[in-house]
Amino acid sequence: MDKKIKAVSLISGGLDSLLSTKLILDQGIHVEGINFFTGFCVEGHTHAIRKKKSNKPKRNNALWVAEKLGIKLHIIDVVEEYRDILLNPKHGYGKNMNPCLDCKSFMVKKAKQWVLENNFDFIITGEVVGQRPMSQRKETMPIVQAQSGAGDLLLRPLCGKHLPATKAEIKGWVRHEKLLDFSGRTRKPQMALAKKYGFEDYATPAGGCCFLTNKQYSDKLVDMWQARGNRDYQLDDLMLLKVGRHIRPNQRFKMIIAREEGEVKFLRGYRSQYTHLYPTSCNGPLTLIDGKFNQQDLILAAKILARYSQVRDADSVDVEVKLDSGIMQTLSVEPFSNDEIKKEWRV
Numbered sequence: 001m002d003k004k005i006k007a008v009s010l011i012s013g014g015l016d017s018l019l020s021t022k023l024i025l026d027q028g029i030h031v032e033g034i035n036f037f038t039g040f041c042v043e044g045h046t047h048a049i050r051k052k053k054s055n056k057p058k059r060n061n062a063l064w065v066a067e068k069l070g071i072k073l074h075i076i077d078v079v080e081e082y083r084d085i086l087l088n089p090k091h092g093y094g095k096n097m098n099p100c101l102d103c104k105s106f107m108v109k110k111a112k113q114w115v116l117e118n119n120f121d122f123i124i125t126g127e128v129v130g131q132r133p134m135s136q137r138k139e140t141m142p143i144v145q146a147q148s149g150a151g152d153l154l155l156r157p158l159c160g161k162h163l164p165a166t167k168a169e170i171k172g173w174v175r176h177e178k179l180l181d182f183s184g185r186t187r188k189p190q191m192a193l194a195k196k197y198g199f200e201d202y203a204t205p206a207g208g209c210c211f212l213t214n215k216q217y218s219d220k221l222v223d224m225w226q227a228r229g230n231r232d233y234q235l236d237d238l239m240l241l242k243v244g245r246h247i248r249p250n251q252r253f254k255m256i257i258a259r260e261e262g263e264v265k266f267l268r269g270y271r272s273q274y275t276h277l278y279p280t281s282c283n284g285p286l287t288l289i290d291g292k293f294n295q296q297d298l299i300l301a302a303k304i305l306a307r308y309s310q311v312r313d314a315d316s317v318d319v320e321v322k323l324d325s326g327i328m329q330t331l332s333v334e335p336f337s338n339d340e341i342k343k344e345w346r347v
Helices: 015-025 061-069 079-087 100-117 141-148 157-162 188-197 215-228 235-241 261-268 295-307
Strands: 006-010 030-037 073-077 122-124 245-250 253-257 275-279 287-291 317-322 328-333
Touching: 006 015, 006 100, 015 030, 015 061, 015 122, 015 157, 015 188, 030 061, 030 100, 061 073, 073 100, 079 100, 100 122, 100 141, 215 235, 215 245, 215 253, 245 295, 253 295, 275 295, 287 295, 295 317, 295 328
Parallel strands: 006 030, 006 122, 030 073
Antiparallel strands: 245 253, 253 287, 275 287, 275 317, 317 328
16 A cells, blocks of 8 residues: 655644645645744743733634644644754844744754654645745745755745755655745735635734744843843743833842733742732732842832832832742832833833
């Protein structure tokens, strides 16, 4: 009997990976998905934590794509392996802290390892020529193949007609004429194809699946490194950068102030690890303190927290402080005004 041809598809949760996988499934290939968890993934975090758009079901878009396609999805933790990609990218960063070219090469390399270990035949990605300024240019796409070692095992169905034939096409597993010729940054062809397939409620086509492409997140990451004097990080650090309002009154400490009820509940899980403050004379947000601070810093933090509390014309607000050592104290402070919260404090 003929061997069943099998492919693994990199599933980010976006529209491109949904469509590229569907195209190959329609050619009778057995496809399974793979999703690499780096710690910087958008999926399953802030939109699940916050109560914003609470009427919309919370979901992991990669799992949603796999469910829509009826395929198995393998989620693989690469947090520690990814550390070197972020800190020492051979090809540098994009507009923010995104090492996109090295990142794509790393993920395709990991996918190739998975293919060899699981007796699969080739790799699918949702890349489109000219869509991303760093990793998806015609001159950089061969770099991904070379640096990952995937070579002609890598098939990009959405733009395959613009690229040299891959092993899957040469062997006749995939029909070249059924691949597409998408190019450029517009998502209109993808949206039209999704409509043809009947796919609705998919993730925002140009949204991306990595926080490192986000300027605000990247600024918070760099600020954390500068304050600590090194570029080390733990998974909890990455999670906390995604949540709350971050304010750094000075280099000694930073405040992480919950913006709404969902974030309050999330930050409660870190109370035993951080000094934290909350108002007791009025409603207000839970706040974590990250760094080394003195008593004057705590008073300053209490005044800032009072500004973000639901105080109504009170001369002072009582703020309870619980140090990470377990010692508690109560501060009665005058709330800062909007003008007193300096712009440069906001990370």
